[in-house]
Amino acid sequence: LAYAIITLRSNVQRVVSRLNAFYNSLLQIYASKGMYPVNGVIELRATSLDQHNKVVPDGESPLLSVLHPVDGHPEYDTAVWFSVLSFVHSPNQNEAFRTIEQFVFREFHGNESVVRVEWSKGFAYSLDEGAWTDPDVLNGFIPSTFPASWNYAISVFDKYDPHRIFTNEFLDQVLVKS
Numbered sequence: 001l002a003y004a005i006i007t008l009r010s011n012v013q014r015v016v017s018r019l020n021a022f023y024n025s026l027l028q029i030y031a032s033k034g035m036y037p038v039n040g041v042i043e044l045r046a047t048s049l050d051q052h053n054k055v056v057p058d059g060e061s062p063l064l065s066v067l068h069p070v071d072g073h074p075e076y077d078t079a080v081w082f083s084v085l086s087f088v089h090s091p092n093q094n095e096a097f098r099t100i101e102q103f104v105f106r107e108f109h110g111n112e113s114v115v116r117v118e119w120s121k122g123f124a125y126s127l128d129e130g131a132w133t134d135p136d137v138l139n140g141f142i143p144s145t146f147p148a149s150w151n152y153a154i155s156v157f158d159k160y161d162p163h164r165i166f167t168n169e170f171l172d173q174v175l176v177k178s
Helices: 009-032 093-108 135-144 150-160 169-174
Strands: 002-007 042-048 078-084 113-117
Touching: 002 009, 002 093, 009 042, 009 078, 009 093, 078 093, 093 113, 093 135, 113 135, 135 169
Parallel strands: none
Antiparallel strands: 002 078, 002 113, 042 078
8 A cells, every 4th residue: 555645845744643643543443453454564755746847858757657746736846655564465454455545535635735646556445355446546536636647648658559569457447538
């Protein structure tokens, strides 16, 4: 489970504090029931966003990069990365990860910040099937985090791969125009 909360540098402490308070509370609730669905480490780090024009003249940030600047919010300059690791198939893990994910979406998306999934990790949790299976997250929430670039990026993918060589069933499910 991993996300980046894109926000202002001045909000980093608030974001980390709220994540920590929620996460510790959730673990205590599970522990009081003798349940330990999350049994790995939590990782928090902060980075800046892609500064494409400072690296390459007339350069562009990758359209669907987690660190792509947020359209309409040039003040958002920092990503707070939040990852939760656990052993695969731990009892109640899907429930815990979905609970964490829904908290992050509710608490940080649109309230002085934008939440984006970390593409290489688990996201879009459903209770029964686990990661990458919640259609509302895959086809609604994720595209909403790239409002100006999502459909354009899909058009570029379609243009350069018209025969669908560099895709798979999952990408075909996720990378659709909104």
